[in-house]
Structure formats: C-alpha cells, structure tokens
Amino acid sequence: MHNFDFVKPASVAEAVKALSADGAQALSGGQTLMPTMKQRLAAPTMLVSLTGIAEMKGVKVDGRTLTIGAATTHATVAKEAAAYPALANLAGGIGDPAVRNRGTIGGSLANNDPSACYPSAVLASGATVVTSKREIAADDYFQGMFSTALEEGEFITAVRFPIPDRAAYAKFDQPASRFALAGAFVARFAGGVRVAITGASEGGVFRWAEAEAALSSNYSADAIKGLSLDPSGMIGDLHGTQAYRANLARVMVQRAVAAS
C-alpha cells in the first residue's frame, strides 16, 4: 500500500469539497478499495471517508418507500430493512460477518461488480440512486461491468426503493468468493414484474424482459420453465461455462419466484 492522506467529513457538503481535490477518492466500507490498494492496484493520494456523515446512514421507511443511506452497512440493512424482507435477506447473504459489518450499499453500487448482489435488487425494484448531484433511475444507472452513470467527484448519498408486493432474491454462490455465480431478484408490483440477473452476464446486471413478461401474466415458477437466456453473452470462466450460467440464471429466477 502507498501512503495517502485521510479525511472524514461530517456532511455531504464537506465531502463534496474534499472529493474535488486531485487524487481524492471516496472510501466507504473499504471492503473492495482496501484490498485493491494493498495490492497496489490503486493509489489514491487522499481517502475521503463517507462513514462519518450521519445523513448518509440508516434505513428509513415512508409508506411504500424504503430509503437507505449510502454509507449503511449490509449488516444494518439485514437488521433494519424489515419492511422490505427480500432486500434484508439479500444484505444478510453478502460475504461474511466481517464484510457485512463494514461493506456498504453505496460502495457496492459504486463498484458495480458484475457478481455483486445489490445491483440486482436496485434494478429489479426500479429504485432511485440519489447522489451528491442528482437522482438517477436504476435503469439508467448501471452501464456494464464496473461501470455506472456516476461522474467524476459524484457520490451516492442514498438509495430509494419502492417496496414491491412480493419479491425475493435467489443467489447461487461462486464456490470460492461466495459472490453470485448467478443471482436473480424478482419484484412484483401492481404494474408488473421486474426481474434482474446478476453474476451471469458479461454486461453486468441486466433485466430479463422475457421472464418479466411471462411472470407478469402468470406469476409462477412454471411460467419461465420453457424460457432460456442466450449463453453467448454470459460469463464463461473456470467456475462455470456460459451455458451453465444461462441455466443457473433461469433456475434462480424460478427459485426466487417460488420463495417470494
């Protein structure tokens, strides 16, 4: 690890200022950033911790809307997002206790790892990503593996989830990392069903339109039995072939529907 400066602002405004400096980078739970720095793959000259900003922490429910501060840990979401059980379950299944007690939803969404869990929840819920500058609809936010709509110096302050009528997340662990080898988040709203798949695609998290259509007219695991994803866009690696990932994604959708 290289040397760096460290600041811990107490408000979003201060953080905005600190992050405008050259070489400054946001630090949240550090579960992704610190290992990268230890391996000397990243060398920010200043880390701006977001975990001291009270307005960026905590879980709030307002009618059918759940808002989570970006610096809220997975453990806190697992404990406090009872109004959205599928989301609480997802948070409780991320990594291990150490990761859950440090890692945050903002860090996860900013990183947009193609195998991360939260992106599927955000996309399937049609959530809104609130940043230091603006509000971004989930459908516009994710832009492929490790890539998002966030601009230089912009950071996430909160995520606003509409709470669906029924929802569930089904995850199949990659045997080593225990990230999602494929994960499916299914959310049913009055206006229809949204299905997001993580872990499987070369393009990162995505919505599976055919499954959404099938489930919107018949919300049952059987409704998607005959559907299949095109393996050609899937991730193929030592943990699973493309065909396997395509299959697994469908099975996870079925299991999420059954569990919701």
Add this chain to the structure above:
Amino acid sequence: MPKDHGIGASTKRREDVRFLTGKGVYTDDMRVYGQTYAVFVRSQVAHGRIKSINTGNAAAMPGVLAVFTGEDFKDVGGNPAGWLIKSRNGEAMREPKRPVLAHSKVRHVGDAYAAVIAETYAQAKDAAQQLADDTEIEELPAIVDMAAALGNTSNRVHDEIPDNQCYDWGWIEDNRAAVDAAIKAAPHVTTLELVNNRLVPNAMEPRASIGEYFPGTGDYKLTTTSQNPHLTRLLVAAFVLGIPENKLTVVAPDVGGGFGSKIYHYGEEALVLAAAKKLCRPVRWTAERSESFLSDAHGRDHVTKIELASDLEGNFIAFRTETMANVGAYLSNFATVTPTFLHGTLMAGPYKVPHVYVNVKTVFTNTAPVDAYRGAGRPEATYSLERVVDKMCRELNLDPFEVRRKNFITTDMFPYTTPVALAYDTGNYHATLDKVMEMADVAGFEKRRAESAKRGKLRGMGLSTWIEACGIAPSHLVGILGARVGLYDAATVRVNATGNISVMVGAHSHGQGHETVFPQIVASKLGVPESSVEIVHGDTSKIPFGMGSYGSRSLAVCGVAMDKALDKIVAKGKKIAAHMLEASEDDITFEDGRFSVAGTDKAKTFGEIAFSAYVPHNYPLETLEPGLEETAFYDPANFTYPAGAYICEAEVDAETGKVDILAFYCADDFGNIMNPMIVEGQVHGGVGQGIGQALVENTYYDSNGQLLTGSYMDYAMPRATDVPFYTVDYSCQTPCTHNPLGVKGCGEAGAIGSPPAVVNAVIDALQRGGHTHVTHIDMPVSPSRVWSAING
C-alpha cells in the same frame, strides 16, 4: 470408563491454550534488534529469458540496503532433490539445478529472480517494484500441458532437458509383460482416465523466515516455518550455502500448518541468511498470501489412465496404471519420490490382486513446483483404484461392498507382500468394512434415497476402502530405492533433578498436538503426571538429529524413539534403585512410578531416584555415571499400514449441479490409539481436506501459465457449510507388529480415503437418478461440471 490420564486418554491439547488466546509465537511474531526486510521480485511471466536487470535505480532508493539477483548465487550449490529415481531404461532422472534466485531464465509465474533488502517493508516493496520495471525479460511460450510438454524438444523448461521429462519410471518393470498378458487374457477390463487435481496447500500461516548472522562467532541462525528443522539445516548449510552445519542453528517455532508444504527448503531461506551475513543485520521475510499461492510447493497434479482386469464375478486379475505427474518448473525436495515410491507401491491397495504395474512419467512445466501434500502419492493411488473399482462394479452390475470383500487380503495372509513390493504386516480390512456399513446404515439407504427424491434431489452413496504406507521410513529400504537421507528419528529424555522431565524430540508439531500426546506416553511409562513432562521441539540447538514430521511419522517413528529412550531411563533407574535399596538389580521392579524390591515393601519413588542421579551422595559412582538423561534413535523396520473404509452419502441438485454431502462415515484401523480425541481431530481435518479436493479446490493455470486461482476469490477452500458432521470410529485395531507402541499413524488417512468416496457418491447419485451416461467426473466435482456432465 474413558481413561483420564496417560496412553488412551483424551487429554485436551495443552498447546491450544496459547494458540487460541493469541499467545503462540510464530516466525513473523518475532522482532529482532536491527532487523531489515526482504522483498522478492517475482516473475510475472511463466517462461522467459532474463535479458537484463538494472539494479542501479532500486539500489539508490530510500532505505535500500542491498539488492540480490541470480548472479549473486551463481556459484553456490543448488537445492537438491531428496530422491534419485531411475527411469525404466536404467538412466538416472534429469535433475536440473534449482538456484536460490532464478538465473538467466524464469520458469514459472512467481519464480523469484531478485530480492531487495531495506530498512522498512514499504521501502523494500517500492524498490522491488522499481527493480521489476528495470528488468527486461523476453517472454517464451509457456509449457503448461503435460502431454504437450513431453517430447517437445523445441520448447524446454530447462534448456538441457530436451523432452521436459524428469524420468519414465516403471514399477515393477520386470512384471510389465506378465501384467500386459494378464490384461489381454482377462474376461473384462475396465478403463478409466482421470485427473488428480492440483492443490495449493494453503497453510494458515504463510511461509516466513528470519536470517541472522553473528560476526563475533561466525554463527548463523535461521528462524523459519519448517516441519523439519534438521533437514532444512542440512539442505541450506551443506548443499546450498556451504556453511558448516555446526555454525547454523535452525529454529522452527510455532508453525501454523504445513500439510507438506513446509517440509522443503526454499530459496527464500538461503537468501535471508546470505543477506544477513552480507549486511551483518537480521533479514526477515514473510510471504504475502499471493506469494504463497505462487511459490509454495503445490500438491497432486496427476493425469492417469488406469485399467482393472477382472473376471465377470469381479475377482481382480490385474491393475495397470499410466500416469503423468507434474513436478512444475523445478524439483522440490520430495517431488521425485511422491509420484513413484509413495504412489506406485500403493497400487495394490488392500487387495490380493496378483498383477500390478505402474508407469509414471514425471514432467517439467512452467508452473510452481509440485511436491508431497497431505497423503503424498497415496491419495493419488487410492483415488485411481477406488474410482476404477467403482466403475467396474457398475459395468458388471456387481455390489461394490461384495466386490471389496471378495478381493480383500484376509487376516490369515499376513504378513503379505504385494506385487508392488510392500510387505503389509497386519490388518483387518473386512472388519473396517463391516464396521462402516453398520455405522452408515447401508440397509436403510433406499429409504433415504426415496425421501431425497421426494424433495427433487438425487441421493447417492460412495464407498472407498483405503490403505497407506506411513511411519516413514526404513532407511535401508529407502536407501536402495534412491533416498538421499535416512528416515529414522530421535528423542532425548532428560529427567531433571527435581523429577520433572524435558523430552527433546526430532518430530515437529505444526498443529498435530505432540506437546500433549508425547507426555501421555511418558506419563504411562514412568508413572508421572502428564503435567510434569514438557516437549521441546523445533530447535536444532536443543534437539537430537531427527527428521521432522510428515508422512504420519511423528508417533510411529519419533514416538518409538522416545519410548526406547524411556526404556533406557527405567533401566538406569533400576540400577540406581538397586544400589539405594541394597538389592540386586534383577530383583528391582518398576511400576506406577515406584522402584521396588520384589517381594518386599522396600521401594523408592521415581522422584527419589532422579534426585539421587543428580545429587549422587548415595550412588554407585564407580560403576554408573550420574545424571538421568537418555537418547535413542529409532529406524523403523518397516512402514506401518493404517487402513480403513469410508462411506459418503451425498445429494445432487440436478438443476444446479450442486453437491451436498449429507453424511460421512469413517472406520479406520490406526493400530493402538494414544489419544482418541486427537485421532478424531486428525481424521476430521484430513476428511475435510479430501472433501475440499473432491468438491471445490482446484489450481488452474491458463495456457500462458498464468495462475487463474491465485487468491481466495477464485481458489475455493472447503468451509464449515461444505462438510457434514463426521462419524468416526477407530475400534478395529490391529496393532502394528514391528513397533513397541503398536501405532500406525493417522495424520493423512482422511485426506487419502475421502476423495474417492465423495466422487463415488456423486456418480452413484447420478446413476440412480437415471443419468446413466455419466460414469466419471473429474475433481473438483463443481456445480458447473456436474451440471455439464448431466446435460452433456
């Protein structure tokens, strides 16, 4: 009633108190006055020619004290292979020099070609990066695949070895024609091609070394993560650096696991010593986890074709094995014996098969060195045998339990010499098979399977009956087979003046529990409390010349040496007692810690005798030396042959390919048991490692020789949720006939017997579930592989 003391008691592990409270002292915990830090510069490419290394910039960086390259070690010795293996044609194996730092060529990703020493770790790290940037390496095509490497004369790992082959070994070559003929004439031949997957040892504590040099005396000290400090001293002093052995002390303090990977001497150890001498300052190094992945000796990595010839009733006629074994880029110390004498000699298993022949071609590739890893050769043998037997049973529609039963060597046949030259002294394979079938409720399996089917899961049961040769090893025999060391062990029992006891042992405990078990034996033998006995190990300046711990040898070899030293203590005590009690030595008996004159009430306690030995006021000084300290060396007469039977019950989710292990039963014969709790712990750990190999672990190099599983993000380790609660039994005991403790060794058993049980269970589940085209899946039987096999 369970024993609470001495041999056979489940005494709690005394070392765990310090391990579990963070008070263990490992190499990296030690702070040495004036210490400096070494960082190694490692190759990023699998194969390349070093064109130039410009050390100037790195050397001038802040805090940098020295820079070393392969050039600095060009003229010192190489790290030798411990066994000379001969090819079938009588030629000696090819033995390329293994330098301290790579010189002129780099041969695997992670091959260290330079090292930087600096005042701080961060400074050394910065300079190492600079040095890497200032090095020009011409990348050569990587040699990764063994089949492609063999006979590839244009692309060579070592320029002087034209076909990348170390040796082509046959066992036993004279039997080859008879085996071929038997297979040709046999009514049925089952053939199986399989891969025994390469594993990274993943000891919890990464390798670490501290080199010190004392200019006043010219002495050196190496503190290092070793399973065998004397062997390391011999290698680094006599073979590599040319330091007189008596000028080097090697200390292996608390060591956090080894599994074989810390048997060997590595170049980092030589470097820190050489650097310490040059700087006259201590030099330390601790591997980062990613360095461990790249540079620890890996395990297994065989590609095998095995044939089993039988009659139609399943009576075995012959086994024939052809194996390619990967040794990686250099010969690690036991790399040449592991796929040969630790593998080929086990290829008869527990069976009375008349014909066995094994051919092993060992291949150099641009990958990390491969060497012995928990079980070492014996897991490979067991896996091949137990998988092919399972396949034969399916092909001939025979019951796997019955087939084992009818082929087992029977108790009246011992001692039994196999066609691959081992002499099994004793055993009872039917007993462990009966036991495990009872434990696993084999009769009730069908009902359990139907219950699984109701939940949409495929259930299977897998059997493995295993044998190993351990208690390594009779020196005379291994000498004939090419070993360059003896494999005795040694112990010194020092009874102190106040009656408590220090035992200096050549064995090294890196998690096994010697500090608990060895005192149990002393306590039983001398009638003293276990708590009055301390075990000293891991320091060449304190212990007798022993060979360390591996191959399940600590108790069966070093423990026996200690037992013999204890005999000498008792014999001397009798002499002292005879003098003090004014009786004839022949009339003295020793029992429960008391020396008595037979038939009288005259007696002296052990403590009184010890005191008299050190305060010899009333002592036969004319005929007997004072003091009560004895050393014994023990060279075993034969290997020991633990054996057992394992049953795994597993469920497969056909939709995802995921395997769940529901139950695992072990019936083992380890001979006499010194501490049942520790035996169970060893079996649990071994089976856990075997399940890891069978289900999740894999070391994957791509075609460029890049390690794709170089961190825990991609290298899967078994976790608590991957393993079931084990059911372990060791009540079937046929004590070893050639050592006085009757012990056989239990450290590797679990890792040897379990992988085929798991894979057999998975294949059984698929077959019973109607996927009859699936006759084999290579390890690890990962979800993707299982699903692909079902849908392939």
